[in-house]
Amino acid sequence: MAVNYHDYLQLEKILSAQQTESDKLQTPAHDEMLFIIIHQAYELWFKQIHYELDSIIATMNKSPLNDNSPELQTAVHRLNRMATIMRVLVHQFDIMETMTPMDFLDFRDMLRPASGFQSWQFKELEAKLGLKFEERHGKEYYTAQLRPDHINVIKNAENSESLFELVNNWLERMPFFDDETAFGAEPFWQQYRKAYDNSLAEAEKNNLQLFDSIFFNDEPVITTAAQPDVSAAPTGGGCPMGYGSGTPATPQQGVTMKHLSAKASRAALFIMLYRGYPLLQQPFQLLTGLLEMDVQLSSWRYRHMNMVHRIIGTRIGTGGSTGKDYLKGAADKHYIFREVAQLNSFLIERRRLPALPQSVEAKLGFVHA
Numbered sequence: 350m351a352v353n354y355h356d357y358l359q360l361e362k363i364l365s366a367q368q369t370e371s372d373k374l375q376t377p378a379h380d381e382m383l384f385i386i387i388h389q390a391y392e393l394w395f396k397q398i399h400y401e402l403d404s405i406i407a408t409m410n411k412s413p414l415n416d417n418s419p420e421l422q423t424a425v426h427r428l429n430r431m432a433t434i435m436r437v438l439v440h441q442f443d444i445m446e447t448m449t450p451m452d453f454l455d456f457r458d459m460l461r462p463a464s465g466f467q468s469w470q471f472k473e474l475e476a477k478l479g480l481k482f483e484e485r486h487g488k489e490y491y492t493a494q495l496r497p498d499h500i501n502v503i504k505n506a507e508n509s510e511s512l513f514e515l516v517n518n519w520l521e522r523m524p525f526f527d528d529e530t531a532f533g534a535e536p537f538w539q540q541y542r543k544a545y546d547n548s549l550a551e552a553e554k555n556n557l558q559l560f561d562s563i564f565f566n567d568e569p570v571i572t573t574a575a576q577p578d579v580s581a582a583p584t585g586g587g588c589p590m591g592y593g594s595g596t597p598a599t600p601q602q603g604v605t606m607k608h609l610s611a612k613a614s615r616a617a618l619f620i621m622l623y624r625g626y627p628l629l630q631q632p633f634q635l636l637t638g639l640l641e642m643d644v645q646l647s648s649w650r651y652r653h654m655n656m657v658h659r660i661i662g663t664r665i666g667t668g669g670s671t672g673k674d675y676l677k678g679a680a681d682k683h684y685i686f687r688e689v690a691q692l693n694s695f696l697i698e699r700r701r702l703p704a705l706p707q708s709v710e711a712k713l714g715f716v717h718a
């Protein structure tokens with residue numbers, strides 16, 4: 350039978366899935382249709398993001414993943430697609446913002462206690478990317494607001510290997526670290542450490558301690574007033590991603606979780622430093638894709654938060670959270686690949702990079718020595 354557009358897209362189902370509460374209660378509120386459709390559009394795009402992410406996770410799960418194969422290129426391509434979708438989703442708030450606070454008040458109370466907080470696809474996405482339960486802001490809402498079947502979906506994602514964990518394993522397997530004597534911790538990293546130390550301004554000298562703890566120590570990072578935190582949310586000042594600053598974000602007290610092992614951190618830094626070599630280009634694109642995803646998720650959160658502030662001010666959410674304050678906490682805390690961004694604090698100028706042994710150069714350029 351010939352495929353028909355309407356049937357193929359199952360428009361019968363999709364176009365009859367907008368049942369407004371205000372109509373049911375016979376108090377029509379014009380903007381509720383927009384409110385439903387925009388949420389549905391978001392959820393459809395979240396579904397597509399999951400579809401891409403699942404395929405990337407399946408690829409990264411292959412052991413060993415061939416770094417010199419089309420598979421890695423496909424993973425990078427799909428990661429970029431995920432970020433592109435997120436970029437569009439940030440802009441989609443423009444449409445939502447055509448609804449004024451008064452338009453929303455016409456039907457807001459009819460929605461309680463439904464809330465975007467119950468978007469299990471959104472929370473599942475965070476979990477699949479690598480956000481752990483212990484790292485969540487407002488855990489009390491997380492369990493109180495979601496249905497048990499949806500909590501299970503998220504728990505399953507939390508208990509499976511996340512993209513971040515798989516990236517960590519893949520980094521640890523990087524082939525150029527195979528020969529530890531020629532190119533492992535000694536003497537390359539000692540040379541690099543010295544060059545990094547020389548590049549630090551007087552006020553940044555503490556960074557060397559952090560350098561050692563990130564690249565040579567797998568213990569959880571114990572933060573003190575003098576030692577900047579690498580994964581907890583900064584309490585103020587500085588960029589929460591740690592982008593661009595020689596001195597990483599605000600110091601905090603306590604023990605924090607490490608997602609990247611010392612070996613994986615060395616591999617990631619190496620990729621960032623020597624990304625000009627053909628073999629490192631795709632791995633570099635992969636790391637960049639992770640950061641882009643974090644940036645887009647963060648933009649989404651800030652855009653959503655500002656929209657919420659504009660529409661409901663500082664009132665509590667329909668899901669019962671503190672509203673804008675809760676969203677601000679999650680936005681500050683839920684950077685998933687913060688440790689990858691943090692590595693940029695340990696780059697040095699190209700001209701100061703230690704020369705690579707010829708055998709490694711040959712390996713990186715597909716030329717046999």
Ligand code: HEM
Binds near residue numbers: 453463464669672676
């Ligand atoms: C009038 C428009 C909107 C308002 C006033 C609003 C308000 C809120 C508030 C106050 C929260 C915090 C939880 C609560 O207490 O309810 C929240 C969470 C959330 N909203 Fe919205 N929202 C709006 C539109 C949207 C749209 C279009 C989406 C798209 C999917 C969305 C997705 C989410 C998600 C995923 C969360 C959970 C965030 C997290 O837990 O980190 N919201 N929203």
